[in-house]
Amino acid sequence: MATNPIGAPLQKPVQERESVVIRFAGDSGDGMQLTGMQFTTESVLAGNDIGTLPDFPAEIRAPAGTLYGVSAFQVNFSSKNVYTAGDDLDALVVMNPAALKTNLPDLKPNGILIYDTAEFTESNLKKAEYTQNPLEDGSLDKYQVYPVEITKITTLALKDLNLPNRSVMRCRNFFALGVVSWLFNRPIEPTQKWIKERFRRNPEVMEANLRALQAGYHYGENTEIFASSYEVKPAPIAPGTYRNITGNTATALGFLAAAYKAGLPLFLGSYPITPASDVLHELATFKNFNVYTFQAEDEIAGVGSALGAAFGGAIGITTTAGPGMNLKAETIGLAAAVELPLVITDIQRAGPSTGMPTKPEQADLLQALYGRHGEAPLPVIAAATPADCFYAAFEAVRIAVKYMTPVILLTDGYLANASEPWLLPAVSDLPEIKVEFRTDPHGFFPYLRDETTLARPWVRPGTPGLEHRIGGLEKDYLTGNISYAPLNHEQMVRVRYRKMAKITQDIPPTKIDGPDRGKLLVIGWGSTYGSIAAAVKEFQEQGKAVSHVHLRYLNPLPADLGGIIARFDKVLVPEMNMGQLLRVLRAEYLVDAVGLNKIQGRPFKVAEIAARIARMLEE
Amino acid sequence: MATNPIGAPLQKPVQERESVVIRFAGDSGDGMQLTGMQFTTESVLAGNDIGTLPDFPAEIRAPAGTLYGVSAFQVNFSSKNVYTAGDDLDALVVMNPAALKTNLPDLKPNGILIYDTAEFTESNLKKAEYTQNPLEDGSLDKYQVYPVEITKITTLALKDLNLPNRSVMRCRNFFALGVVSWLFNRPIEPTQKWIKERFRRNPEVMEANLRALQAGYHYGENTEIFASSYEVKPAPIAPGTYRNITGNTATALGFLAAAYKAGLPLFLGSYPITPASDVLHELATFKNFNVYTFQAEDEIAGVGSALGAAFGGAIGITTTAGPGMNLKAETIGLAAAVELPLVITDIQRAGPSTGMPTKPEQADLLQALYGRHGEAPLPVIAAATPADCFYAAFEAVRIAVKYMTPVILLTDGYLANASEPWLLPAVSDLPEIKVEFRTDPHGFFPYLRDETTLARPWVRPGTPGLEHRIGGLEKDYLTGNISYAPLNHEQMVRVRYRKMAKITQDIPPTKIDGPDRGKLLVIGWGSTYGSIAAAVKEFQEQGKAVSHVHLRYLNPLPADLGGIIARFDKVLVPEMNMGQLLRVLRAEYLVDAVGLNKIQGRPFKVAEIAARIARMLEE
Amino acid sequence: MSTASAPKLTRKDFVTDQDVRWCPGCGDYSILAQVQKVFPELGVPRENIVFISGIGCSSRFPYYMNTYGFHSIHGRAPAIATGLKVSRPDLMVWVVTGDGDGLSIGGNHLIHALRRNVDLKILLFNNRIYGLTKGQYSPTSELGKITKSTPLGSADHPLNPLLLALGADATFIARTIDVEAKHQQDIIRRAAEHKGSAFVEILQNCNVYNDGAFAALTDRETKADTQLVLEHGKPMIFGKNRDRGIRLNGLTPEVVTLGNGVSTADLLVHDEHDPVIAFLLSRMAPPEFPTPIGVLRVEQKPTFDALMNRQIEEAKAKFGEGDLEKLLHRGDVWTVP
Amino acid sequence: MSTASAPKLTRKDFVTDQDVRWCPGCGDYSILAQVQKVFPELGVPRENIVFISGIGCSSRFPYYMNTYGFHSIHGRAPAIATGLKVSRPDLMVWVVTGDGDGLSIGGNHLIHALRRNVDLKILLFNNRIYGLTKGQYSPTSELGKITKSTPLGSADHPLNPLLLALGADATFIARTIDVEAKHQQDIIRRAAEHKGSAFVEILQNCNVYNDGAFAALTDRETKADTQLVLEHGKPMIFGKNRDRGIRLNGLTPEVVTLGNGVSTADLLVHDEHDPVIAFLLSRMAPPEFPTPIGVLRVEQKPTFDALMNRQIEEAKAKFGEGDLEKLLHRGDVWTVP
């Protein structure tokens, strides 16, 4: 018989589930992000594979109870491999009517719905724009509804601590977490440990939160309300040490690791913008790694300062989102012309213009490829999952330095904030990043190129005898002196193109997930990875000849991609845009690929992709 | 017997030519642009069709005699229709050794070469980096060489005026013009008139220039040096009133005409940049037409102020070149989101980065189409010839206002400065531009759309009862209030796309120059018009099934284009870039079109396109 | 601005139907309230008023004002407003911006609008933090400020908004405080009346990311000692007992206590028209000095928009209303029969 | 900056093999000559010097200096230079810019570099015109300026570069003139020696598009009457006969003639460390006043680059040199067997 974490024998029957998708939703002040993160940690330590999806309101602190102030966090935990945070919900915890209203549509029929009874007051219902009380009008009939007196019991549990009411209310999320932890047989020790660490300077609050958590757990165990609890067995996970990581943290660590491997200082020039700011926040804490973080006056100064640092011999990077990418374009063009290494990171959000800053989209791909005047081709690399941001960032630096070129790294607002378990690599296993600054004046020309990479030499100012000048005017092919010679210009434009082509030598053979020929090839890039992978898997399990290729390199494209495409009858390109990779593939391979386009500021559901695959297989 | 313009009977025989390409080249201080312009005027009044191509040095005022200080002006005048300024030269006039060195490669074998003997001094040869004197080493043997004592005779002719030497030297260009005017039987009255007008406040200089001109003319007539003169008969030109016009002037007039027809003030917000500045300069002289010209602190403020003016109900426009386009991208995205009319003009120059500012290129097309974050599709319109800039600018305003959308207008540094005769339209014949500002508060919503155009209403602040707020955040489909609703976002993105599609209803049937089906279709856009048209014509005259389509609308593409393409065996797309329209056509129509790409900062020669056409017909 | 037959408006006429989405307790609420209170008094019809903002919490302001409004992009409001005001001199154009929006990314447009003296009323909400992006330091944050982006403290010497405005030769420079309702109303009224660029710094509490930044200045206990309320033509006196003042020692200002031979006559008298006084005031800051609030400087200069429109009128007077047909035919034309 | 074993350099060591492509007669030639003349004296090895410029005639400067150089894009040199200087404090970084590059498109980067006190030496060539783009007015052109883009005269009140620098609280502010070889050399030397942002306005004649803009100031006939040459600690005297000076009347400066009861002792004494004097000087302009040249202001403040590097050193001292393996394993990790 299993024991519960508090040591008492479990009283109620346990049902096994392969996987569960749960969402916590409440006011932004209700601590739902924290609750979700802790539930994630508990699940990870329970051995499940997981996927998460936070969903913040756009407002900093919207008035309590409003629809636009709802904050949510979704966790998918499973005994099998997890690709996404899940489509529809098996369970939904709502702290107030607004959270119910905005989240209920995602709950599966017969799904578990837990709500806080105390919050369904007339005034809260009105704030949530309910004309009828949903608890009473039959609209919840198709769900397993569990009214829980979250506020009331939390208050009771903390009564003798004599805390101000505000502080008590702040503990309700831990009560809810306790309930849910019991319901899904999660260990609560990690959360207890976290509370103790977090509030170590504030013993009263620590005690209050611990009690709330425990009270919730006991509530599940002891009240009649839940007939059984659920268990999700550990997933088959590769051995090793893991941590849970968001895309933005992974991006920051990837850059850090690359500079570390290169043995050079890292210089981040950036200007805050949602959802990119956290990379700046994160890197700002690593100063002892020779990391310079410069919050510039705007995006232009952000990228300009990074370029200046690159000129000085540092790993120069900049981070932003769409609006900032516009502003950086001119400097990126300069970097392309002077051929210095630089990584420009675009953490895409829904546009156009200010758009929906907290929502993800993949609509900056064509801008990354073409968003500069003149012919200024650049490598473009995209991350597929939160942890993959680490490798993508690392690879971006590696390519930049090896080929002496700016590189554009694309992630998005979903990857930025979503998290997944990350099997920690050994630092020694990471690829080498070899930098040899030129020091020999003999035969030196600023634009003399390495034959295999077409890279020009990187020279640190301070090196005697190599004084030279670079700039954005067209340059002589060898000396780099200003040149207006017509044929020289053509030669320079073409060599910058040829350099891009050279990079294909660094692209590993394309991994085809599924048979290497067949009926349908699904091609994706970026954060759609999980949804596509899960959808394709469904068909592969049914024995269908459907495969998945997920592109990391958007420019140059892998040399073998055309051949692969040719071996499939049809090609589907799901994107969170109006068909940007689709355009690239059609132009490049003259393939009549079709797009599946969702532009709602949220990721694809697996089912949405699966439905389209099914239709294409039928047609 | 013909009489020369001075009234004396012509003494020497006259040879007839179908057309002549001549280039004047000298130091930037030598007045070659002026000489070329005057020769153009003379030719136009002689009834020829003409094409011109100025070529300025990049430097403001390079040291005299240097290679990079050479300024040139090329004129193609003909008794047939002219499409370009001509490929190779029939005649070349050089004022110094540097001009000889940089221009001689373009002179046809047996072409006429006129040079100023006085300038071939040792020191000038050195400045031109000649190690041997080209007059003596046989390198001119294959040309008809005419050494003319330009400096000496000009000095003699002006001797009794007692002008300072500097002023005398400044008259040499008119002497040269006199010689050449005689040689090609051009009337010199227009130039005499021009000199009288230009120097009316400076009688001495007037007299000097008139004398120099006349002296040159007499020199041709009287000296033994030229055995005969040449005549180019008038071309069959449509009746009407003409003026010679450069692309930049035509662009300015096109905007002016559109605002005039719309009955609204014109507001140009701009920041100087080569080769766009002249549009600002030009419009700044039209204040009595209710034209506001604002030289902003940068390009962002340029487009921002224009958008502000558009919000206020003016025709808002901005003008720039590639580097400025980068900077404007964010504001263009905002304009797309708020759906206000605005015309952004990119007068393309050779990039990337600062590139070669005085040289043309067509490499900003993809930036115009995709150079913004998010999905922000915009109409893109390109001008084909200098005079066509008028109609393209006019059309850009018309579309912007009718569909309530920013429009990007593309011209380039070649069109900007090149000139051609323009058959002046009657103002009443220009299309109507009807603007109805909304004034009725009844049933008003800021994003309520017109059914046929999908345009939202244009409301002038100051209108009572229609107070409303717009912005760059995603908006509700109808009310325009901020909305983060997922499906609303998708609906908004798609309606912005649908609006682009609607514009196809304004695109006239595509004009096919040549048979409407056949072996080869050459598709071009922008300033390559002349070279492509001339090349295609050569083959058509040989009875080959080669046709030419020149696109004015790059987005949306004409609805009938796919059908046309399908009727040809092959498609060739000549561009002054690495194949940008090519990519668009390949993606759109899955046609295996091929590109002919020249990126040398100068226009295609007709022969270059013809050679490729020939090869494609053979293959 | 047509102020002719404006019907009498009330505060409510300036309220929109949109939910105000600032954090509960944000200083922006008070600013909104004061503006909505003062506006009916201006006598300008609602439809002739336009609010233009950039991006930031502060820049949401236009949504809540029932006038014409444009919530644009980060830092660019002064540029957009310039285009509007120049081409529509009949409108009254307000710009709302923040310390990040107006002084970081938008600093250049701000100084150029000020130096051109475009007739714009610019309200800069200075909370010394980036609110909307959740708490990075701003150009007005103090040196050593610990924020999300500067966990070890910022290394930037801050910008002084009033000094910068003076550096751009602005013709109206003032400072007020979110919670000082009456003072704020006065300043807004003065700004509205000024013909030319009016630059108003409003110290604003961001209770989420920089709470208490101006506590010493607004606390009932201390404010009499920390605020120097400027009045034109009046000596600079402050303090709970109105017993302290500012005196010049050579060219250097100093705080003195009245009495003991120091009298009001020794104190510096505020003169809105003296640029040197404006300079001295713009540099006065705690702990050495009280914080001056009020109008530091006023100067009359032709506005950019007026000059631009005058050029158009003069051109019309000189050349006549433009005739396109004629213009096209100007210069070297020729006719082919 | 390593100045240790620098071999003795000469003027020629700073000359490159590139043809100088300014117009014959351009004031830029003289500036180049003075810089090349002074540099050997600085004792900084050539390889440790970097010139960064934007776009404009002036911005071609780096091509002619045999040091490291970066001719970047319009207006962005201060931003690029900041990144370089922060990450390479061992280098001596110069910025060359123009009145358009530095004050129009690049105004924001300039004021932010100045307020941060990044250790950059900024030379702004002010010819009051856009040279490279062939003659449009600039932010320093006088009101009513007739240029290609303003055929009816400009409607913009000009920016005052020195006042703006003061508005950004720059720690070193100076002005000199292209043709004043000796004075220019002194100022360049002083700028080089200053630890922090040094802002130097160099009045420069563009003989093609704005010839004679400073004629009154440079003509041998008039210059003694039109230049006010500043010397720290010395009274402000000028004039051919050194008989005129600047006196303060209250807070208002005025020109007085010595004699008739006015003596040198009545004159304002220049003090580079007094911000009010800098303010007064920055606003003095013809025709009422002579044009001050020299160092207006010097202040010592920690530099941004030094503070940024100190943070790194302190972090290392506190947390030890970063260990990536450890960092990756920080926090909630778990091991799957």
Ligand SMILES: Cc1ncc(C[n+]2csc(CCOP(=O)(O)OP(=O)(O)O)c2C)c(N)n1
């Ligand atoms: C081009 C661009 N860069 C960055 C951002 C992100 N951003 C939005 S508001 C803001 C700063 C807000 O600070 P402030 O102007 O002080 O306004 P507050 O929120 O404090 O009122 C930033 C960096 C953006 N929207 N656009």
Ligand SMILES: Cc1ncc(C[n+]2csc(CCOP(=O)(O)OP(=O)(O)O)c2C)c(N)n1
């Ligand atoms: C983004 C961008 N906008 C505009 C230009 C065109 N441009 C080059 S230099 C210049 C102004 C030059 O003026 P200034 O800085 O005073 O330098 P000067 O030539 O007078 O020395 C302009 C507008 C450009 N190169 N890049």
Ligand code: SF4
């Ligand atoms: S974050 Fe600060 S400034 Fe923004 S709304 Fe909240 S309290 Fe106000």
Ligand code: SF4
């Ligand atoms: S245009 Fe003026 S500033 Fe530029 S090089 Fe010529 S003279 Fe000098």
Ligand SMILES: [Mg+2]
């Ligand atoms: Mg702020």
Ligand SMILES: [Mg+2]
């Ligand atoms: Mg200049």
